[in-house]
Amino acid sequence: DGGITQSPKYLFRKEGQNVTLSCEQNLNHDAMYWYRQDPGQGLRLIYYSQIVNDFQKGDIAEGYSVSREKKESFPLTVTSAQKNPTAFYLCASSIKSSGANVLTFGAGSRLTVL
Amino acid sequence: EDKVVQSPLSLVVHEGDTVTLNCSYEVTNFRSLLWYKQEKKAPTFLFMLTSSGIEKKSGRLSSILDKKELSSILNITATQTGDSAIYLCAVRGSGTYKYIFGTGTRLKVLA
Secondary structure, X not given: OOOEEEEOOEEEEOOOOOEEEEEEEOOOOOEEEEEXXXXXOOOEEEEEEOOOOOOEEOOOOOOEEEOOOEOOEOOXXXXXXXXXXXXXXXXXXXXXXXXXXXXXXXXXXXXXXX | OXXXXXXXXXXXXXXXXXXXXXXXXXXXXXXXXXXXXXXXXXXXXEEEEOOOOOOEEEOOEEEEEEOOOOEEEEEEOOOOHHHOEEEEEEEEXXXXXXXXXOOOEEEEEEO
């Protein structure tokens, strides 16, 4: 079945450590996104990528980094520079980034900083 | 600044009730609006709306867009406990890459 796989589902990090969240899709979608979800807030865009080897910052990119070396993969690194990284992270993809396209989401990764 | 506001923030009803969830937006050159249901983890797609006045329907759920009022409603009739979830609304404008999400409406349906 086509879909988006995120791993790990749960992750604990000590302060000062970098962690990388994996996102893989087999939908043949061009565009991929990373969102952060906090209680009482809507989804906020961290980074997005329209094509391989290209990505742009979203609204809250500080303290995060991404890469897009393959169409299927869009990993997110939460660096030690991110002041409040405890959150639920959602990866999404769409056929293209423009137009009236539907976002398909992965199951999410919950990061907790100890 | 583009924004999306959903109301109410939370709602508790009993099985069999009908609920109406609201989504209001301020977006430059509106292109499309999406509704999602989020139970535990991944938001699942419900509807995409692009044209005003055309109702989208799926079982007990329906949604309609009003471009004049810059809003959309999501109706759920004969609610069931399985409808308990967070309902998210997202809006995109033309020429932009991103969907702007509202804070969501948390619906709880009691047996």
